[in-house]
Amino acid sequence: MALRSCVVELPWRARGFWVADMRSIATRTGDDGTTGLLYGQRVPKDHPQIEAVGALDELNAALGVAKATCPEDARRAALTAV
DSSP, X not given: OOOOOOOOOOOOGGGSOOOOOOOOOOOSSOOOSEEEOTTSOEEEXXXXXXXXXXXXXXXXXXXXXXXXXXXXXXXXXXXXXX
């Protein structure tokens, strides 16, 4: 079954963006251009592994929005299978 887009208008407040209460998180280690991996290894922020994790995170978010807003059960089930 081919997936077609399910477009639903999201409830944006006054066509702006929702504003979240963001608190500062400071590690006090400075920014040397690296980031830590699960077992303590440090890699550059533009390392392919970090890029891959970011891409998968964005894909997961997009699939979640598509699933949550898709009005058709069959397509929503197909998105769940992905």
